[in-house]
Amino acid sequence: MREIYRQELSHLGNDLESLAKLVAKALDRARLALAEQDLELAEETIDADDRIDDLAMDIEGATMHLLALQAPVATDLRLITGTMRLAQNLERMGDMAMHVAQVARAAYPEPATPSQIQEILIQMAKRTLDMTLDLGTVIKSSDAELAQKIIDTDDEIDELHRKARRLIRDPEVELTRDQIINGTLLSRFLERTGDHASKAASRIIFMIRGEYVPH
Amino acid sequence: MREIYRQELSHLGNDLESLAKLVAKALDRARLALAEQDLELAEETIDADDRIDDLAMDIEGATMHLLALQAPVATDLRLITGTMRLAQNLERMGDMAMHVAQVARAAYPEPATPSQIQEILIQMAKRTLDMTLDLGTVIKSSDAELAQKIIDTDDEIDELHRKARRLIRDPEVELTRDQIINGTLLSRFLERTGDHASKAASRIIFMIRGEYVPH
Numbered sequence: 001m002r003e004i005y006r007q008e009l010s011h012l013g014n015d016l017e018s019l020a021k022l023v024a025k026a027l028d029r030a031r032l033a034l035a036e037q038d039l040e041l042a043e044e045t046i047d048a049d050d051r052i053d054d055l056a057m058d059i060e061g062a063t064m065h066l067l068a069l070q071a072p073v074a075t076d077l078r079l080i081t082g083t084m085r086l087a088q089n090l091e092r093m094g095d096m097a098m099h100v101a102q103v104a105r106a107a108y109p110e111p112a113t114p115s116q117i118q119e120i121l122i123q124m125a126k127r128t129l130d131m132t133l134d135l136g137t138v139i140k141s142s143d144a145e146l147a148q149k150i151i152d153t154d155d156e157i158d159e160l161h162r163k164a165r166r167l168i169r170d171p172e173v174e175l176t177r178d179q180i181i182n183g184t185l186l187s188r189f190l191e192r193t194g195d196h197a198s199k200a201a202s203r204i205i206f207m208i209r210g211e212y213v214p215h
Numbered sequence: 216m217r218e219i220y221r222q223e224l225s226h227l228g229n230d231l232e233s234l235a236k237l238v239a240k241a242l243d244r245a246r247l248a249l250a251e252q253d254l255e256l257a258e259e260t261i262d263a264d265d266r267i268d269d270l271a272m273d274i275e276g277a278t279m280h281l282l283a284l285q286a287p288v289a290t291d292l293r294l295i296t297g298t299m300r301l302a303q304n305l306e307r308m309g310d311m312a313m314h315v316a317q318v319a320r321a322a323y324p325e326p327a328t329p330s331q332i333q334e335i336l337i338q339m340a341k342r343t344l345d346m347t348l349d350l351g352t353v354i355k356s357s358d359a360e361l362a363q364k365i366i367d368t369d370d371e372i373d374e375l376h377r378k379a380r381r382l383i384r385d386p387e388v389e390l391t392r393d394q395i396i397n398g399t400l401l402s403r404f405l406e407r408t409g410d411h412a413s414k415a416a417s418r419i420i421f422m423i424r425g426e427y428v429p430h
Contacts, residue, residue, distance in 0.1 A: 064296065071286030081279065084296075088303075168396065177386060177395055184399045 005070050012062050012083055013139065019055050019090045020136035026052065026097035027132055027193070031125035033104040034186070035118070037111055045101035052094035059087040075210065082207040086139070089200040093132065096193040100125065103182050103189075112182040116173065120164045121183070124190040127157050131197035138201065144208050150201035157194035161187050220285050227277050227298055228354065234270050234305045235351035241267065241312035242347055242408070246340035248319040249401070250333070252326055260316035267309035274302040290425065297422040301354070304415040308347065311408040315340065318397050318404075327397040331388065335379045336398070339405040342372050346412035353416065359423050365416035372409035376402050 026045050033042035063084040066072065072080055103112050111118055131150045138147045164187040167173050168180060175183070241260050248257035278299040281287065287295055318327050326333055346365045353362045379402040382388050383395060390398070 064292070067282065067296065068288055068292050071288070073283050073286070077279070077283050081282065081299075169392065171392060175392070177384065177390070180392055180395045181383065181399050184396050185403070188400070188403065 005066075008062070008066060009076070009079065012059065012066070012080070015055065015059050015062070016083055016086055016090075017136055017139045019052065019059065019087060020132060020139055022048070022052050022055065023090050023094045023097065024129060024132040024136060026094050027125065027129045030097040030100040030104070031122060031129060033101050034112060034125065035122050037104070037107075037109055039105060039108045042101040042105040042108065046098050046105070049094055049098040052091060056087045056091035056094075060084055063087075078207050078210070082203055085203055086200050089196040089203075090132075090135075093128070093193050093196045096128075096189045096196075099189045100186060103186055107178065107182055112186060113179050114173075114175065117164055117167050117175075117179075117183050120160050120167070121186050121190060124157055124160045124164070124187070124194070127153055127160070128190055128193040128197060131194065131201075135197060135200055135204075138204050142204070142208050144205050147201040147205045147208075151198050151205075154194045154198035157191060161191040220281070223277070223281060224291070224294065227274065227281070227295070230270065230274050230277070231298055231301060231305075232351055232354045234267065234274065234302060235347060235354055237263070237267050237270065238305050238309045238312065239344060239347040239351060241309050242340065242344045245312040245315040245319070246337060246344060248316050249327060249340065250337050252319070252323055254320060254323045257316040257320040257323070261313050261320070264309055264313040268306060271302045271306035271309075275299055278302075293422050293425065297418055300418055301415050304411040304418075305347075305350075308343070308408050308411045311343075311404045311411075314404045315401060318401055322393065322397055327401060328394050329388075329390065332379055332382050332390075332394075332398050335375050335382070336401050336405060339372055339375045339379070339402070339409070342368055342375070343405055343408040343412060346409065346416075350412060350415055350419075353419050357419070357423050359420050362416040362419045362423070366413050366420075369409045369413035372406060376406040376409075 026048055029041045029045040029048070032038055033045060063080050066080050067077075070076070106112075113121065131153050134146055134150050134153075137143065138150070164183060168175065168183045168187070241263055244256045244260040244263070247253055248260060278295050281295050282292075285291070321327075328336065346368050349361055349365050349368075352358065353365070379398060383390065383398045383402070
């Protein structure tokens with residue numbers, strides 16, 4: 001029985017790592033769709049979100065199963081409830097990638113925003129991709145230092161977010177109505193992606209250190 | 216021991232109900248701050264968010280405590296993990312109320328958007344308030360019909376969201392750059408509030424019916 005339980009726990013860790021990889025792929029595609037007005041990539045990102053949702057749901061189901069059958073305590077309980085929360089963060093990050101792709105698709109064949117703002121958004125998208133790739137590594141390695149790096153990267157994203165917002169509000173920067181709307185939404189979606197990655201990283205740190213500090 | 220456990224469970228339900236009430240109050244204030252350019256109410260809404268965050272964190276801590284010490288199964292497990300998720304939804308709804316108030320504050324003394332769009336946003340805010348008040352009732356009464364009503368109301372909010380977006384994109388509707396940005400953000404925040412309320416209501420239905428169906 002304990003052997004099966006350990007196998008299930010290990011399986012759960014693998015699933016979470018796979019989820020992080022799917023989300024990283026979605027963010028990478030969304031970024032390219034945005035940067036290169038690539039309609040096909042935008043469609044692929046949007047279509048791929050179902051798989052992310054399904055896997056997140058499977059993980060949540062598995063955590064409930066483990067809680068119900070194994071009544072874990074201490075470290076295992078933290079591990080299992082932490083996994084539940086991490087899956088939620090990753091699922092929302094996948095949603096954000098989809099939303100970014102939806103904006104890129106709606107703007108096609110035009111870029112969603114002019115290059116001055118587009119460049120900042122692409123930088124934000126790159127940072128969220130880095131964070132997500134690092135999350136995948138941290139899920140496997142429990143490397144608290146790398147988790148801290150993820151949290152620090154979120155400060156860069158917030159700074160880029162403020163920069164994008166300033167430009168969008170600046171009357172000197174010529175923008176069409178659609179560009180104002182697109183820029184506002186894209187910057188918000190990417191800022192939220194960074195938030196979720198940062199929250200996920202904090203959660204992992206507390207799982208490693210054994211303190212339970214909810215957000 | 217069981218007696219203390221039942222008391223803790225009951226305490227948890229009361230806290231969740233209090234959280235729903237705090238969020239309802241925040242949404243009510245945010246709506247008024249928006250509708251009447253009331254700077255003081257906007258500030259109050261923003262300041263009150265800390266209390267919402269603290270209570271949500273207390274509830275999460277209490278659910279972890281119950282899981283660790285009581286190793287609940289079946290109905291109680293669903294109740295406790297469901298409560299954890301409901302607290303998260305309510306906490307995010309509180310954040311959205313704060314964001315709405317922040318937009319109202321930044322626009323002060325002007326209205327955030329012109330009256331044609333403002334009216335739709337106020338309607339959205341009213342619906343999210345209704346949903347939240349109903350959530351508070353459902354948390355206490357486990358009334359599945361009322362929970363279903365909350366889910367149905369979200370369709371109205373989504374329809375209002377589409378209507379607001381159409382107006383904001385419509386070149387015939389005269390808008391300043393700030394009004395375009397404010398309208399885009401406010402409509403998004405209120406749509407998300409409705410989403411969270413609807414997810415919370417679905418979760419309650421599944422808690423009542425005893426099926427576990429994650430989002």
